[in-house]
Amino acid sequence: MNFKINDFHSGKKTLALAFLLGVTSLTGFAHAADIQLRNVSYDPTRELYAEYNPLFNKYWQGKTGDNVTVEQSHGGSGKQARALLDGLDGDVATLALGYDIDSLASKGDLLPKNWQSLLPHNSTPYTSTIVFLVRKGNPKGIKDWPDLAKADVEVVTPNPKTSGGARWNYLAAWGYALKQPGGNEAKAKAFVKNIFANVKVLDTGARGSTTTFTQREVGDVLITWENEAFLALKEFGADHYEIITPSLSILAEPPVAVVEKYAKQHGTEAVAKAYLEYLYTPEAQDIIGKHFFRPRDEKALAKYKDQFPNLQLFTLQEVFGSWEKAQNTHFADKGTFDQIKQLP
Amino acid sequence: MATAKTFRVLPGFGLTLGYTLVYLSLIVLIPLAAVFIKATSLSFADFWQTVTDPQVVSSYRVTFLTSLAAAAINVIFGLLLAWSLVRYEFWGKRVVDALIDLPFALPTAVAGITLSALYAKNGWIGSLLAPLGIKVAFTPLGILVALTFIGLPFVVRTIQPVLQELSLEFEEAATTLGANRWQASRYVVLPALLPAIITGFTLAFARAVGEYGSVVFIAGNIPMVSEITPLLIITRLEQFDVAGATAIAVVMLVVSFILLLVINVLQHWASSQGSRLKEGKAA
Numbered sequence: 001m002n003f004k005i006n007d008f009h010s011g012k013k014t015l016a017l018a019f020l021l022g023v024t025s026l027t028g029f030a031h032a033a034d035i036q037l038r039n040v041s042y043d044p045t046r047e048l049y050a051e052y053n054p055l056f057n058k059y060w061q062g063k064t065g066d067n068v069t070v071e072q073s074h075g076g077s078g079k080q081a082r083a084l085l086d087g088l089d090g091d092v093a094t095l096a097l098g099y100d101i102d103s104l105a106s107k108g109d110l111l112p113k114n115w116q117s118l119l120p121h122n123s124t125p126y127t128s129t130i131v132f133l134v135r136k137g138n139p140k141g142i143k144d145w146p147d148l149a150k151a152d153v154e155v156v157t158p159n160p161k162t163s164g165g166a167r168w169n170y171l172a173a174w175g176y177a178l179k180q181p182g183g184n185e186a187k188a189k190a191f192v193k194n195i196f197a198n199v200k201v202l203d204t205g206a207r208g209s210t211t212t213f214t215q216r217e218v219g220d221v222l223i224t225w226e227n228e229a230f231l232a233l234k235e236f237g238a239d240h241y242e243i244i245t246p247s248l249s250i251l252a253e254p255p256v257a258v259v260e261k262y263a264k265q266h267g268t269e270a271v272a273k274a275y276l277e278y279l280y281t282p283e284a285q286d287i288i289g290k291h292f293f294r295p296r297d298e299k300a301l302a303k304y305k306d307q308f309p310n311l312q313l314f315t316l317q318e319v320f321g322s323w324e325k326a327q328n329t330h331f332a333d334k335g336t337f338d339q340i341k342q343l344p
Numbered sequence: 345m346a347t348a349k350t351f352r353v354l355p356g357f358g359l360t361l362g363y364t365l366v367y368l369s370l371i372v373l374i375p376l377a378a379v380f381i382k383a384t385s386l387s388f389a390d391f392w393q394t395v396t397d398p399q400v401v402s403s404y405r406v407t408f409l410t411s412l413a414a415a416a417i418n419v420i421f422g423l424l425l426a427w428s429l430v431r432y433e434f435w436g437k438r439v440v441d442a443l444i445d446l447p448f449a450l451p452t453a454v455a456g457i458t459l460s461a462l463y464a465k466n467g468w469i470g471s472l473l474a475p476l477g478i479k480v481a482f483t484p485l486g487i488l489v490a491l492t493f494i495g496l497p498f499v500v501r502t503i504q505p506v507l508q509e510l511s512l513e514f515e516e517a518a519t520t521l522g523a524n525r526w527q528a529s530r531y532v533v534l535p536a537l538l539p540a541i542i543t544g545f546t547l548a549f550a551r552a553v554g555e556y557g558s559v560v561f562i563a564g565n566i567p568m569v570s571e572i573t574p575l576l577i578i579t580r581l582e583q584f585d586v587a588g589a590t591a592i593a594v595v596m597l598v599v600s601f602i603l604l605l606v607i608n609v610l611q612h613w614a615s616s617q618g619s620r621l622k623e624g625k626a627a
Contacts, residue, residue, distance in 0.1 A: 079582050159565065199566070201564040204565070215461070215464075217464065217465060341567040342398050
């Protein structure tokens with residue numbers, strides 16, 4: 001017997017277990033338990049986790065005999081954090097930025113405040129960066145961030161107020177301007193304002209912006225996650241779009257954490273933790289590279305090094321201190337984003 | 345008539361009134377009160393600052409103006425539709441009749457995605473408009489299109505039954521009395537339809553003010569240009585600013601309530617005009 005009755009608190013799981021007991025006692029087959037995990041994630045990870053979940057199940061089945069089904073929930077990162085706080089009982093949160101998981105700790109006590117130190121590499125098993133997707137042949141000759149601020153360029157990005165990816169976009173542009181010779185906060189603000197003056201559609205999430213740029217053919221350039229840009233190339237064909245990597249961008253670290261409160265309620269703490277830890281193994285890191293996220297594992301990174309161009313990356317901590325500071329300065333009410341949008 | 349107690353065939357006034365009050369409270373008043381109470385967690389200064397923020401004020405303008413315009417468009421074309429459906433027989437009439445309810449049934453997100461695909465510059469309709477320099481998707485015009493789409497059935501479905509009741513004899517009588525076509529429509533048909541037209545307008549308008557799902561896909565959502573108030577409320581909720589979101593919601597509620605009240609008064613006036621006509625007292 002592999003499962004412990006005490007592990008199953010929720011009514012649904014008890015029912016499922018009772019059913020399973022009935023079935024197995026009738027058939028006399030294996031005594032494996034059926035475990036359900038819910039992974040609350042952001043938009044661009046759909047394809048990654050669709051492939052990772054069966055891999056983890058195979059590993060977990062080999063180790064314990066239990067069958068793990070992972071239910072995925074995807075949406076804008078901020079919206080997903082809100083849903084978790086409002087009671088969506090995900091066992092793990094794999095969101096676009098640390099601030100959203102911080103809010104789970106500070107606003108809902110769903111997990112401990114030191115969550116980011118519980119897993120290797122700041123709890124980020126994969127990284128990405130912010131790049132540009134342009135139409136084939138790059139008709140507007142876009143090479144780097146300053147080209148986005150030119151008057152005749154139309155830019156597509158999601159709204160930083162609702163999209164985690166868009167906050168990375170915004171901070172990447174800000175950081176670029178700061179790091180130019182003679183760069184300062186005022187210049188950075190004017191620079192970002194010029195870019196956002198070129199934005200014609202502000203969707204609420206990264207996937208929405210990809211759709212607007214590709215299927216609705218709006219805009220000359222889409223600012224987006226590197227992995228999302230590759231995915232768009234794969235989906236719609238490299239003969240329609242190309243990826244432009246700027247000279248300097250931000251190292252985007254989308255973190256993962258066990259939502260301890262809900263996992264405890266479900267009795268899934270151990271398997272939830274294993275689910276995230278397994279992301280760091282060579283097998284998982286390979287899938288991560290395959291789905292265009294930058295793997296942490298050196299070997300996997302080396303294997304996919306041709307698809308990730310070299311560029312200078314700065315971290316959020318280095319330029320903005322912390323997510324909380326970045327959030328308050330730029331995206332809170334009356335922050336720089338509100339200011340640049342309201343100025344004529 | 346003015347007796348204290350009117351005899352009624354069916355008893356149960358106390359029961360029905362009690363039921364009405366309880367039901368209204370549970371379904372409407374308590375949630376609305378909760379919105380107001382939550383908004384009071386802000387100081388007045390904070391409340392005022394939130395609801396008069398330039399971006400928020402601009403969104404009121406976008407929301408209410410596009411909703412009014414969409415309701416007005418629906419009144420004109422909805423009236424024509426209802427008229428054709430009631431007064432004429434034609435092939436496929438039942439299909440057309442069923443189609444009108446489609447915006448009721450379609451999930452609003454589906455409507456929004458479909459409309460934005462059609463009206464984007466590479467869409468079926470958008471590609472025809474683009475050479476003329478008309479952009480619909482991702483402009484305030486796109487919001488108008490979405491709101492007109494979702495509001496249509498409200499107008500048609502309120503005018504249709506009244507028109508069915510309005511017997512042709514009224515128009516014939518007017519004609520035999522020497523009225524020309526314009527006079528018959530203006531002094532006979534229109535006054536009788538006016539209350540239903542105003543109700544249809546009100547319903548379509550109220551529905552449009554609160555619409556979120558279809559609009560966000562086609563609006564472009566640019567602050568100060570094409571951002572609707574419901575989107576700002578959602579944005580605030582996603583930033584964990586519940587009090588700010590409810591403050592804006594309160595303003596929307598109050599403005600909507602005042603507008604609906606004015607429209608109701610208008611409707612009362614219109615139906616008294618209509619009944620005067622029916623009793624033959626019209627000038």
